[in-house]
Amino acid sequence: MTTLPTNTPGRAWRWWQEVTPPQWKAMFAAWIGYLLDGFDFVLITLVLTDIAADFRLDTPTAASLISGAFITRWLGGAALGAMGDRHGRKAAMIASILLYSLGTFACGFAWDHTSLFVARLVIGLGMAGEYSASATYVLESWPTRWRNRASGFLISGYAGGTVLAAELYQWVVPHWGWRWMFWIGVLPVLVALWVRRALPEAGDWQREIGAAATRSAEERPNPFRPLFTGRVRSGGNAALAVVAATALFCVFTPVGAGRVPWLSAAAALCLTAFAAQLGGRRGWLLYLALTVTVFCAFLYSWPIQALLPTYLKTGLGYAPGQVTDVMFYAGFGTMAGCWLAGYAGDRFGTRRAYAGTLLASLVFVFPVFAVRDSLPVLGVLLFLLLALSQGISGILPKYLAGHFPTATRAASVGFVYNVGALGGAVAPVLGAHLAEGMPLGRALAVLTFGLTLVVILLVGGNVPQRLGGLVDRQATGDHLVPAGGGAGAGVAPPSAAVEIQQDGAGMRADEAS
Numbered sequence: 001m002t003t004l005p006t007n008t009p010g011r012a013w014r015w016w017q018e019v020t021p022p023q024w025k026a027m028f029a030a031w032i033g034y035l036l037d038g039f040d041f042v043l044i045t046l047v048l049t050d051i052a053a054d055f056r057l058d059t060p061t062a063a064s065l066i067s068g069a070f071i072t073r074w075l076g077g078a079a080l081g082a083m084g085d086r087h088g089r090k091a092a093m094i095a096s097i098l099l100y101s102l103g104t105f106a107c108g109f110a111w112d113h114t115s116l117f118v119a120r121l122v123i124g125l126g127m128a129g130e131y132s133a134s135a136t137y138v139l140e141s142w143p144t145r146w147r148n149r150a151s152g153f154l155i156s157g158y159a160g161g162t163v164l165a166a167e168l169y170q171w172v173v174p175h176w177g178w179r180w181m182f183w184i185g186v187l188p189v190l191v192a193l194w195v196r197r198a199l200p201e202a203g204d205w206q207r208e209i210g211a212a213a214t215r216s217a218e219e220r221p222n223p224f225r226p227l228f229t230g231r232v233r234s235g236g237n238a239a240l241a242v243v244a245a246t247a248l249f250c251v252f253t254p255v256g257a258g259r260v261p262w263l264s265a266a267a268a269l270c271l272t273a274f275a276a277q278l279g280g281r282r283g284w285l286l287y288l289a290l291t292v293t294v295f296c297a298f299l300y301s302w303p304i305q306a307l308l309p310t311y312l313k314t315g316l317g318y319a320p321g322q323v324t325d326v327m328f329y330a331g332f333g334t335m336a337g338c339w340l341a342g343y344a345g346d347r348f349g350t351r352r353a354y355a356g357t358l359l360a361s362l363v364f365v366f367p368v369f370a371v372r373d374s375l376p377v378l379g380v381l382l383f384l385l386l387a388l389s390q391g392i393s394g395i396l397p398k399y400l401a402g403h404f405p406t407a408t409r410a411a412s413v414g415f416v417y418n419v420g421a422l423g424g425a426v427a428p429v430l431g432a433h434l435a436e437g438m439p440l441g442r443a444l445a446v447l448t449f450g451l452t453l454v455v456i457l458l459v460g461g462n463v464p465q466r467l468g469g470l471v472d473r474q475a476t477g478d479h480l481v482p483a484g485g486g487a488g489a490g491v492a493p494p495s496a497a498v499e500i501q502q503d504g505a506g507m508r509a510d511e512a513s
Contacts, residue, residue, distance in 0.1 A: 018143045026141045026199055027150065030134035031157040032191055033097055037127055038161025039185055040104065044120075045309070046169045047178035054178075055113050060254045065113070067252030068120030070425045071245065073128040073418040074271060078278075080129025081136075081414025085209075085407060088201050089137035092410060096129030101186050108182035117253075128421075132414030135397035140204035140406070144481050148350055152342020152394035159335035159391075166327050204406050204480075227277055237274070244270035252425060271419050278415060286468030287416060290400060293458045294420025300451035301390045302427035303444050315441050316372060326379055333383035337391010345395040350478075354392055354399060355460030358452055361388035365449045369441035389452060402478040403465070409479070 044066055052062040076099070084092030103122030110116035135154065142150040165181075172180050200206075227237045247267035250256030256263050272288065279287035312318040312326055337357075344353035364385040371378040397413065404412040427447075434443035458464065 015146055015149070019146065022200055023141050023143075027138055027153060029199060030093070030138045030154055033093070033100070033130045033134050034154060034157030035161040035164065036100065036104070036185060037130060038158035039165045040123060040127070040161070041158075041305075042162040042165040043169075043181055043185060046165060047173060047181055050173065050178040051116070055116075057113055060257075061113060064253040065116060065120055067425050068117050069124030069127055070422055071248045071252055072121045072124035073421055074415065075241070075245070076125030076128035077132050077414030077418030078274075078411055079414075080125070081132040081411035083129075084133045084136060084205075084410035084414075088209075089133055089140065089205055089410065090199055090201050092129060092133035093137055093199075096126045096133050098126070099123075100126030100130060101190070102126075104182055105186045108179040128414060128418040131397070131417055132410045136205075136401060136410045136413060139398060139401050139480055140409075146346055147480055148345025148353070148395050148398050149342035151396075151398035152338045152340070152345065155394040155397065156335045156338035159331050159338060163328060163331035163335070166324055166331065170324065209407060227274070237277070240270045240273055243267075244274075248422075275415070275419070278412070282472035283468065285471050286403060286464055287412070289458075289464035289467045290403060290416045291420045293455065293464055294396075294400070294417055295423040296451055296454050296458065297393065297396065298421055298423030299427050299430065300448050300455060301393065302424040303431035303447050304386070305390070305424075307431050307440065307444060311369075311440050311444060315439065318375075322375055325375065326382065329379035329383045330386050333386035334390045336383075337387030337389075338394030339391075340387060341392045341394035345398060350395055350399050350402065351459055351462060354395060355456050357388050357392045358456045358459075361385055361392075362449060362452060364388070365452070366445050369445040389448070398480065399459070402480040403468075405479050 048062055048065065051057070051065065055062075076096075080092050080096050080099075083095060099122055103119045103124075103126060106119040106122065107116060110119060135151070138150050138154050139147050168181065168184065172184065227233065244267050247256075247263045247270070251260055251263045251267065271291075275287040275291060276284040279285070308330065309323055309327065312323045318326070341353060341357060344357060347353070348356070364381055368378065368381045368385050371381060396417075400413050400416060401409055431440075431443055431447055434447060437443075438446075
């Protein structure tokens with residue numbers, strides 16, 4: 001592809017001319033998968049009371065269905081990510097969407113809590129793989145200079161799914177019941193599968209890995225190799241996986257009542273051990289720092305996502321129709337924020353855009369929870385807050401993926417993101433505990449404001465890369481947007497190139513592992 005110099009007049013507003021039809025098709029196929037991700041998250045919360053009534057479940061048991069997907073996400077992210085590194089992003093995308101569709105369709109046929117819980121475990125595997133496989137596929141397929149934009153467009157599908165679920169709920173469930181919501185949810189998956197079957201392989205992976213057609217199985221990337229080098233280590237890691245899965249199951253279900261702190265500590269230690277091994281001698285600290293960053297990002301964003309309907313009903317006394325209206329403001333705010341994040345990331349650099357947008361969001365945190373009698377004012381403030389705070393997550397895939405080389409990118413992003421996503425399970429509980437000593441609205445404001453500051457410091461201060469540089473002095477810069485631009489993909493804008501040079505170290509593949 002012929003690239004334009006960065007100072008070419010009109011380059012910025014004609015950017016779409018550099019994106020080819022196959023690249024737009026790749027975006028659409030992945031976007032549909034993310035739409036289903038958002039659809040499923042809101043769907044299970046919307047129909048939870050209907051499911052509890054049908055299966056005669058108490059509140060803690062019913063709530064475990066929401067948490068079920070978190071139990072397997074870390075495993076799905078790592079396993080399907082490794083598949084993407086070894087056999088190609090396209091294969092991992094298809095496998096993840098098949099798992100997702102199987103779990104979603106099975107939910108509609110569940111006959112009791114156990115069968116529905118198992119289906120949710122399968123959804124968790126596919127959901128995690130969808131994030132790592134689709135994100136790396138799109139980012140590696142789009143022109144280098146527009147990869148923040150690609151990330152923002154992609155993640156906006158999640159917000160679109162939440163809006164779609166809220167709209168369908170009021171039309172489908174009263175007439176046909178909750179099962180039809182899951183069956184309808186399979187339709188976007190079938191579209192995604194149909195589109196994905198004819199996609200080419202991701203450009204970066206094909207050039208660096210797939211082009212070596214004669215490469216033997218031993219020479220292909222295997223991100224799990226550090227976990228299975230020797231009988232003792234293999235057996236020990238298998239035991240760690242069992243302990244982690246069991247501990248998470250107990251934490252997120254009534255089985256672990258009264259032992260949650262100890263079980264959480266056991267799961268955290270097991271997952272930390274995996275991160276240290278997967279990162280290798282040079283990358284383990286970067287792995288851990290990025291996981292903590294994602295965990296904190298979920299802690300600041302998910303209390304509002306999970307508890308906003310509860311706050312509107314109990315704190316403000318809103319009727320169901322009013323709650324739906326506010327949720328539309330919230331969903332479209334997040335979607336618009338994802339688009340804004342992509343443009344800002346390409347203009348100012350990923351890290352600066354991330355930290356700066358979060359800093360701007362702090363202006364709206366306390367005003368949102370101070371409004372009580374005006375739905376339009378609340379809607380506008382919530383739109384702005386979520387556009388700046390949760391919308392910036394649109395470039396989180398780009399931020400994470402840039403730390404890892406192509407050979408280990410999908411598995412690394414899959415593991416780091418989905419282990420950090422456990423913060424999404426902790427956040428509502430933390431918010432509820434804070435609300436025991438203060439009004440729910442104030443608790444959400446305090447939690448959001450405080451943890452947003454933490455993420456600003458981590459990302460804006462470049463903490464993960466600085467820590468990674470302590471153990472890997474030879475690390476390179478942004479692997480997705482090298483300072484000179486990618487072959488056939490364009491060059492980075494000046495501001496992003498400067499950031500790349502200043503950012504310092506990203507993780508390289510650790511052959512010695």
